[in-house]
Amino acid sequence: MFTSHDGLCGIGELAERAGVTVKAVRFYSDNGLLPEASRSAGGHRRYGPDALGRLRLLRSLRTLGLPVREVRRVLEEEGDGADGVLEDAVAGQLRALGSQLTALRWREAGMRLVLECPPGERADRLRLIGAVTTPPSTASLARFWRAWLPPRMPARATAAFLEVAVPQPPDDPEPAQVLAFARLHALVTRPCTGAEQPQPEAHKAGGSRAPAVLYAGLAQAYELAGAQLRRGAEPRPGEELDSFVDAYTSAYGSRDTPAFRRLLTGQLAADPRIDRYWELAADVITAPGGPREPTPGTAHDWLFAALGAQTAAAG
Template sequence: MSYDGLWSIGELAEHAGVTVKTVRFYSDRGLLPETSRSAGGHRRYGHGALDRLRLIRSLRGLDLPLPEVRRVLDEAEGEPDGAFEQAVAGRLDALGSELRALRWREAALRLVQECPPGERADRLRLIGAVSAPPSTAPLARFWRAWLPVRMPARSVAAFLEVAVPQPPDDPDPAQVLAFARLHALTTRPCTGAGQPQPEAHRAAGARGSTVLYAGLAEAYDLAGERLRRDLAPCPDEALDAFVAAYASAYGTRDTPDFRRLLARQLAADPRIDRYWELVTVVVTPPGGRPEPTPGSAHDWLLAALAEQTAATA
């Protein structure tokens, strides 16, 4: 330090253990202002610049972007406003997303590496169409087009919450492949008149569909409990809730005749079995027990209805 108590740019760089180029970089961006200039126009820095430079280096070592570093430095010189906490939280969120993307890419690479050569091109095409980490937006668009028109937004959101699987943070290759196939299934162009609709969508109308899906959610929860206990389909409380949902939507009573009509209608309705099969793979941890989905619950209830109506025919 010279007689005036100030450091040259070279002296500051030496004390901080960085290059002159680094000090000049932060100075030029206003993060490390010099105290004065020498007669020859050279930058001069006060003793406090060393602590400030060390703080800048520490924040950059945490990979905080320069604008966030500036906010933290401003906070250090003024009233605390949570800038540091916000910057760290934001970086943690970003880092979490980056880690999820890396895990997804790792599982995708293993998927391609382990597959037979004859399947490699098809799998590359499938996973190449999916971002990392993958977006669920195409799946949500698929269901929005399939659900009844003018269905209230709150009801749509409640259904999407259970129908659209969230990609696992640490997937195995099978889950990557299943999600890629889900993406392909829900983004392929529709042919003819478009996505087939269940009869209930046409018969119940907007208000009836809201009643229907609220009742189905309850029935699926009850059927899910039976599936977790490995119970065979049978007429019980879950089936009663299932039929009641359709009866309420149609504005009719739950009678034996209605159950027979409903069984025939549901048997003829378009199915999305492949979607639910893939969802089961996506949401089941490796080696874990498959969790019930609305699709598997619907199948259980439909089988119970068919058994009951056959017995009473």
């Protein structure tokens, strides 16, 4: 309760009791967040007893960094709904903070990258990292693959492939990971030198369902091969290779025979490769000094090596 005879207080007393500035009280009042009880004969603001608690809540919400529009939503809700609105507002602010922290970590790692490199390489590294947003966006990588995948790929199959083919940048990167992502972005955004991007022969498989069947099968085979790569196993025939070959037989409508495996070996050997993409993708997701994380590219190489060894042994 305020000490004045009418139970109201002026803006200065209210600000002092709440631990905020008079300017802040005036701002909240002008924006309708802190209603005035009345005005004095001289036009000065007067506040009722409830204003102190409301002002302290305003201060707390703003200390958490909630924008004015979210503060207004919390204050306008009453009863059981108020907690839900507050929870949503704080969760949204946490997401925004997480994005800001990620951006700061990427900037810090980028600065370290420039600072720690030889002077002769700084201009090139500045150019590379300057082309990447913070936090980094993978949109350029997704566009690259959408242009490369078969045009008949269903949207769901394309989304499933992008999920494994596009590396997700770490929230707290090392300088080497920043450099790898910047180089990857430069790789996929450089101008094409040919009339069109070379496509694997498998993309010409007939039928509207063939591309989806092929890539769904390859995803399963790559997952199996990835487990072998993590164990450090050498390429060899087995369930992983059978799944790999089955993806192609299903897409082509063929049977799995020794002759088909020989034909597939030759086709895959002649197909265009994107090795540099997969090397950089692995560098993005693998912390320096840590175990190398498999990618669809390294899984494909493991399976192709297993297929080549098998067909060579069979003569």
